[in-house]
Amino acid sequence: DIQMTQSPSSLSASAGDRVTITCRASLGISNSLAWYQQKPGEAPKLLLFAASRLKSGVPSRFSGSGSGPDYTLTISSLQPEDSATYYCQQYYSASWTFGQGTKVEIK
Amino acid sequence: EVQLVESGGGLVQPGGSLRLSCAASGLTFSSFWMHWVRQAPGKGLEWVSRIDSGGSSTIYADSVKGRFTISRDNAKNTLYLQMNSLRAEDTAVYYCARGLFRDDYTPWGQGTLVTVSS
Numbered sequence: 001d002i003q004m005t006q007s008p009s010s011l012s013a014s015a016g017d018r019v020t021i022t023c024r025a026s027l028g029i030s031n032s033l034a035w036y037q038q039k040p041g042e043a044p045k046l047l048l049f050a051a052s053r054l055k056s057g058v059p060s061r062f063s064g065s066g067s068g069p070d071y072t073l074t075i076s077s078l079q080p081e082d083s084a085t086y087y088c089q090q091y092y093s094a095s096w097t098f099g100q101g102t103k104v105e106i107k
Numbered sequence: 108e109v110q111l112v113e114s115g116g117g118l119v120q121p122g123g124s125l126r127l128s129c130a131a132s133g134l135t136f137s138s139f140w141m142h143w144v145r146q147a148p149g150k151g152l153e154w155v156s157r158i159d160s161g162g163s164s165t166i167y168a169d170s171v172k173g174r175f176t177i178s179r180d181n182a183k184n185t186l187y188l189q190m191n192s193l194r195a196e197d198t199a200v201y202y203c204a205r206g207l208f209r210d211d212y213t214p215w216g217q218g219t220l221v222t223v224s225s
Binding site for chain 2: 032034036042043044045046049050053055056087089091094095096097098099100101
């Protein structure tokens with residue numbers, strides 16, 4: 001199985017800050033990577049797929065980058081409504097795997 | 108409206124069985140591989156199982172292999188998860204999810220809660 005290592009596990013930042021979350025796969029996954037946002041009591045919501053493609057309707061302050069095994073989710077200017085847990089997910093393998101999650105809090 | 112709606116969860120005793128359903132609407136269900144993903148209370152996301160579009164190929168996480176069976180009825184636009192020999196560690200919200208990632212990706216449903224407890 002492909003292992004996904006996500007960091008940090010949590011972070012606290014102020015509104016307007018630039019925030020970066022990283023995800024490393026145990027092998028190259030050819031940009032087959034998705035990022036989700038999950039708020040308490042809600043289902044995960046897809047933000048980006050193919051590592052850098054923003055799903056329509058998602059604010060442009062969210063962006064993704066990376067290649068090979070290493071990927072990054074960036075929130076360019078953190079907003080109060082971005083308080084949530086974020087997960088990366090590889091779909092290179094038919095058996096998906098997820099990162100452990102990053103809880104983002106607003107100071 | 109494009110949506111996935113899970114149902115069938117509930118409270119079951121250890122060793123018991125439960126069948127979950129996922130009703131798809133607004134998408135060409137028979138075209139997509141489908142997955143089950145679960146989330147234990149306060150924990151992260153765990154992939155459970157996948158079935159191909161025709162229903163002939165299935166794979167499972169090691170944690171459920173031999174106990175869970177994924178299936179689908181394309182005529183009814185419905186995905187299933189038969190769960191047998193349930194354990195306390197199977198307690199989770201179970202989500203169904205579409206397999207093909209593109210801009211028209213179908214949002215996950217709200218999930219269905221399975222609680223295994225005596």
